[in-house]
Structure formats: C-alpha cells, structure tokens
Amino acid sequence: MNLPVQTQGLTKRYGGLTAVRDLDLTVRAGEVYGFLGPNGAGKTTTLRMLLGLVRPTSGTVRLLDRTPGAGRLGGVGALIEGPAFYPYLSGRDNLRVLARYAGVGADRVALVLDLVDLTDRAGDRYAGYSLGMKQRLGVAAALLKDPRLLILDEPTNGLDPAGMADMRTLIRRLGAGGCTVLVSSHLLGEVEQVCDRVGVISRGRLIAEGSVAELRGAAGLWVLADPLDEAATRAGELVGPERVRVVDGGLELAVEPERAAWLNAELVGAGVAVRELRPRERDLEQVFFDLIEKGTVDVA
Numbered sequence: 113m114n115l116p117v118q119t120q121g122l123t124k125r126y127g128g129l130t131a132v133r134d135l136d137l138t139v140r141a142g143e144v145y146g147f148l149g150p151n152g153a154g155k156t157t158t159l160r161m162l163l164g165l166v167r168p169t170s171g172t173v174r175l176l177d178r179t180p181g182a183g184r185l186g187g188v189g190a191l192i193e194g195p196a197f198y199p200y201l202s203g204r205d206n207l208r209v210l211a212r213y214a215g216v217g218a219d220r221v222a223l224v225l226d227l228v229d230l231t232d233r234a235g236d237r238y239a240g241y242s243l244g245m246k247q248r249l250g251v252a253a254a255l256l257k258d259p260r261l262l263i264l265d266e267p268t269n270g271l272d273p274a275g276m277a278d279m280r281t282l283i284r285r286l287g288a289g290g291c292t293v294l295v296s297s298h299l300l301g302e303v304e305q306v307c308d309r310v311g312v313i314s315r316g317r318l319i320a321e322g323s324v325a326e327l328r329g330a331a332g333l334w335v336l337a338d339p340l341d342e343a344a345t346r347a348g349e350l351v352g353p354e355r356v357r358v359v360d361g362g363l364e365l366a367v368e369p370e371r372a373a374w375l376n377a378e379l380v381g382a383g384v385a386v387r388e389l390r391p392r393e394r395d396l397e398q399v400f401f402d403l404i405e406k407g408t409v410d411v412a
C-alpha cells in the first residue's frame with residue numbers, strides 16, 4: 113500500500129458555495145505532505161472529508177486503502193479541531209483517560225509524552241500549558257494508537273515562533289520515524305522546512321503539487337545594468353531571448369548561476385555597465401502568492 117491518502121474528484125458543496133472542487137490528492141507512504149492554502153481555501157473541509165466527519169457531495173476517498181467511516185479509522189491519528197482536554201487534569205492524566213477509552217496500554221502514554229517532548233511537564237495541569245504545549249499534547253493524543261498516518265490541521269496556528277519551531281521539530285521527527293504525515297497550513301514558510309511534498313489549494317482547487325524545489329522552480333541570475341535595453345538585447349543574443357525577462361528595472365535570466373562570470377565578462381565587453389549580478393532564488397512567498405492570485409506558477 114503506497115498511497116495512504118488518495119482522493120478522486122473530491123467535491124463538497126455547501127448550498128451555492130463549493131468549498132472543495134474536484135480534488136485529486138495523493139499522499140505517499142512515509143512522506144510528510146504539506147497541504148497549503150490561504151484561510152477559507154478548503155483545507156479543513158478536505159481533511160474532515162478524509163476522516164469521514166463530513167460527507168462529500170461527490171468523489172471518493174481512500175484512507176489506508178479503506179473508505180473512511182465510523183469505526184474504520186484504525187491506523188489513523190488526527191488533530192483537527194483543538195482537542196478537548198480536562199483543564200484541571202495534568203497532561204499525563206488527560207492522556208491516561210484517552211488511552212483507557214481507546215483501549216491502549218498505559219505504557220503508550222509515557223512514550224507519546226516523550227515523543228512530543230512533554231515528559232518534564234506531564235504532571236502539570238493542562239490549564240497552565242502554553243498554546244504550543246497544548247498543541248503538542250493534542251499531537252500526543254493523536255499518536256496514542258500508534259498511527260501509520262497522522263493528519264494535522266494547522267498545528268502551528270496561533271503559536272509563537274518558538275512554539276512553531278517545536279512543532280516543526282516534532283513533525284520532522286515523526287516523519288523520520290516512518291509515520292506518514294499530512295499537515296495543513298496557510299504559511300508556506302512553515303511547511304517548506306518539513307515537507308517532502310506540498311499541495312497548494314486555492315478556492316477549493318488543488319492548483320499545484322510537487323516538492324518545494326519544484327514549486328520554487330529553476331534558479332537563475334539577476335542583473336542590473338545600464339543601458340538596460342542594450343543589456344537585454346545582448347543577454348538575449350548570448351543565452352536566447354526566451355530566457356531573458358525585464359522585471360523591475362533589471363533582468364531576470366533563466367540560466368545556471370554558474371554562468372555569472374562569463375555573462376558579466378560578455379556584457380562588459382559589449383560596453384554594458386553591470387552594476388549588480390547575482391544568483392536569483394525565487395522567493396517562495398512570491399511563488400505562493402502568484403499561485404493563489406493567478407492560479408498558475410511561472411517556472412523560469
């Protein structure tokens with residue numbers, strides 16, 4: 113079984129609003145998959161359909177090779193809404209209660225507390241936990257049944273930078289441990305550091321999917337030179353006009369950064385004054401923004 117999550121044509125309509133439209137999503141075994149999109153894009157609705165909490169209007173879901181439904185989520189752990197814990201019980205006792213309900217041995221409690229780095233504070237009352245600790249306890253609860261697939265909906269929402277970093281570390285650790293993780297976020301910077309692949313959803317549609325490097329697209333060179341039109345013409349002759357774009361008063365060249373010294377020498381030799389020439393990495397936030405605004409990614 114190589115695809116722990118597989119949807120086909122998954123669609124959810126609420127009256128006249130299509131929250132999720134014709135979504136084909138695949139998550140591969142052992143990967144950390146980032147499900148990315150702005151608020152209201154349809155992430156939570158999708159995750160709820162995966163878990164059988166919301167009935168799709170049309171389309172199909174396969175989760176660990178089964179159709180989700182009541183009592184059919186063995187092997188899956190999820191943190192969708194903020195988990196409900198007893199405020200006056202300790203983190204450990206909260207997990208003990210859940211473990212008993214789930215028919216899980218008490219030994220798992222210590223293990224999952226350790227996994228989420230809460231052992232030191234496990235005896236403290238839940239009410240006194242920081243938001244980050246509460247989220248990590250939520251992940252611990254989702255891990256109680258030793259799932260093969262973990263689904264986390266915006267686990268870093270509302271966390272401070274330290275809390276976000278802790279959550280990233282945790283997700284990375286879980287992924288490295290062989291668990292398949294599907295994690296949603298509206299922050300590209302959050303998922304790019306932990307995810308093997310990313311799917312971008314906008315207005316209910318999956319508009320891009322791939323590794324972060326694929327989404328970012330090819331690297332290139334950025335050149336500031338005078339006169340600019342002369343520089344553009346000469347650069348076009350050197351590398352091909354289709355690889356040259358005039359943007360914001362400079363040139364974007366879709367060529368390998370290793371050609372910088374050669375290009376510089378050629379441009380200067382042609383009488384062009386080169387003020388700046390540096391490798392250009394596409395700004396991921398800009399890629400994300402372009403994707404969401406235009407529904408396309410312009411890969412150089």
Ligand SMILES: Nc1ncnc2c1ncn2[C@@H]1O[C@H](COP(=O)(O)OP(=O)(O)OP(=O)(O)O)[C@@H](O)[C@H]1O
Pocket residue numbers: 126129130131149150151152153154155156157158266298
């Ligand atoms: N039960 C519901 N009834 C009607 N509309 C809903 C319902 N649940 C979600 N929606 C709408 O569906 C769209 C997608 O919402 P969803 O919560 O899935 O997005 P999201 O990407 O998870 O965003 P957020 O990060 O803000 O939760 C939104 O326009 C939302 O208002």
